[in-house]
Amino acid sequence: MNNTNKTVVKSMNILNLFIVHSELTFQEIINLSGIPKTSVYRMLSTLEEMEFLVKGTDSKYRLGLLFLKFGHLVSSRLDIRKIAYPYMNELHNETKEAINLIIREGDEAVYIEKVDTQQKVRLYTAIGRKSPLYAGACPRAILSFLPDQEVKDYLESVELNPIAKGTITDKEKLYEIIQQSKKEGYTISHSELENYTSAVGAPIFNNLGEVVAGISIAGIEANYQGDNLEVFQEKVKKAAYAISKQLGY
Incomplete structure (x- = not known):
């Protein structure tokens, strides 16, 4: 040693x-x-x-208080995974699409759980993988529901780099999309993290009403049109709300 x-x-x-x-x-x-x-x-x-x-x-x-911070993070992440998994599994069985769970880590989102056993095509997302908060429905499900000033501060400091052909790199357009998502209660993305894929996401809140995670349904872009998209929107919002209630929201 x-x-x-x-x-x-x-x-x-x-x-x-x-x-x-x-x-x-x-x-x-x-x-x-x-x-x-x-x-x-x-x-x-x-x-x-x-x-x-x-x-x-x-x-x-x-x-020091650092231990309180770490302890809270570990506890909250473990609790969210444990609580969310049954709802994710149910959502996967209903849709046959990949279901992702993310939490925030600074200016990034970290994928902490995924259910995709019935999906034939594997997507960009994987447990442990990180994405910027501005790209993809699941990461943006957190960004869109942060306090407005925090969103503005984030947009002022971040550089919007293209990841796939649909990545939003215009800050004014991104802010408009964030505001629309906040009104509708869900997020949508097309080819933002990986070409020809889409996702529908929704925020998960804790007992204080703070957004602490995001959940999404994701798959091949062709499946996220018309009636399918409306069904996915309702299902992901319902699952996110159920998980939030379990967290005391």
């Missing part, structure tokens, strides 16, 4: 002390960890700088 790995392990040993103890002094950390004083000092400084630990005015160390 190299020195870098040893340092990481020792730092984790220090953090693990806070599983049992809500607060510890510098000397208590030394005594409990068995790590030399100079090493503990150095590691505590780094952990504090990275916001893993905070040092109070009483000179005691406590876990």
Whole structure:
């Protein structure tokens, strides 16, 4: 084990002390960890700088708010996947199209679940894959239902790069589409992430009314016309609402 790995392990040993103890002094950390004083000092400084630990005015160390953030993210993502899956599976059985679930990670969307066992043609999307929030019905299901000022700030800072032949690269047009989606409660995309594919998406909200995820029905573009499109719109909105209710919306 190299020195870098040893340092990481020792730092984790220090953090693990806070599983049992809500607060510890510098000397208590030394005594409990068995790590030399100079090493503990150095590691505590780094952990504090990275916001893993905070040092109070009483000179005691406590876990930083970063853990609360990570804990919330892990919990919410796991809960959403667990809650959404039965509805995704039902939607897939009804439509025979791919069903995707995404969450936001910064200015991107991450696909965290997918059901497509009955779909013959595999699409662009895959679990773990990332897409910009502006492209595709599922990512835009999150972007479209963010607070308006947040949407405007995002559009001012982002560069709209073409991904497929239908990717929207005009900011004024994109903003109009976002506003329309917000009124209608769903999003539509054609050849935005992959040529000749389409998707219909809808937002998922938490108990605070915040958009926390998006769900979509996706497949070959030819299937997303006329009556089919209307059916998919209603089905994806219904599933998104059911999942949102399970999250306390």
